[in-house]
Amino acid sequence: MIERFDDRFPNLPNRPTPNPIERPIEKPIENPINKPIERPIQKPIEKPIEKPIQKPIQKPIQKPIEKPIQKPIEKPIQKPIEKPIQKPIQKPIEKPIQKPIENPILKPIESPTTCPPYTMPNRNKPQADPALVRIMQYQFAIYDIALYLDTHPNDTRALTTRQRLASELHEMTMAYEEKHGPMNLFSHHGDYAKYVNEPWPWDIRFSKEGKINVDI
């Protein structure tokens, strides 16, 4: 098997790798306008509508236990197994990159047998880490200097100050992200789950004392 595969594709390593940016753009060319409409409309809309209607009627009469068990078992098992097995086997040779890109995006996440952590509107809002306030102050200082530099590009004192503050901010941000998760989607520091679950800006309480000043 392996030898045949190599014989048939002697030039495999030399094939031009397709441009990662243009690929997702090419995909919709093949699809007629109607195709992707079917998927999104069916899944999210049907489920929330079906369940509230069925449950209150059937539950108290016959099957209080069966229904909630059947649905979460059937759907998450069938879909994730069929898709990854069928497509990589059928077309790994023709379009090796297109399929793995499309599937994880459009495939809905599994119906949650366990719910993700959430917070109700919190009256005891979590207190800000002083490091966060310090990062805010550094960012503002850099922002203000950057605006000044837009119209005074030759001010060497401002340039060196901006450079120093930016490198200090980078260190502080890395340390903060290791502790509290990434501050933006493209950071590679810290646990990504904390991006979602650490307090959001409007959930944070700031203490009135404890002012921290930035030396410039």
Add this chain to the structure above:
Amino acid sequence: MWIYEKKTQIPVKVSGKDVRMAKNVLEQYGGADGELSASLRYLTQRYAMPINLGKAVLTDIGTEELAHLEIVATLYSKLIEGATKQELIDAGFDAYYIDHGFNPFYVNAAGNPHTVTYIQTKGDPVVDMYEDMAAEQKARITYEHLLKMTDDPHVKNVLKYLREREIVHFQRFGETLRIINECMGKSAK
């Protein structure tokens, strides 16, 4: 807070100037279902969203819509670059030019100014998710209408990309709605 990155989300190319299409593209800039409406809608819905997952979805999609707003503005700018007096008049775009020059402005393809009445938040996560899913569908079909109005393959590529993103956003909002329905009131495990 937001930090600007000096690039568009995808490369924006056009084959040549097309004043008529530049005018049409403004529908997704300042139109009812355009990128500005979408971004403003999602970002202001975050404060009544009870689950963290929903806050992340609204924030991140609202931010991506701002990036799309920049793509549409770039597309417009490249399409109208170098337009002559006669071309502006032929495209029915001279009145717009008198008011805004060659800059994009928050109007729709028919020239009506953007208004915040295009969008809504009701302060309820389920209601807002339905609003958002409807908005994504309306934006998607608007891109399909735009796609029918041009033969420029480069412009089509950009429009197809943006249309595909509306579908992905619809999917994510649908999943968020389902999680809200199934998990609100249950403790996390």
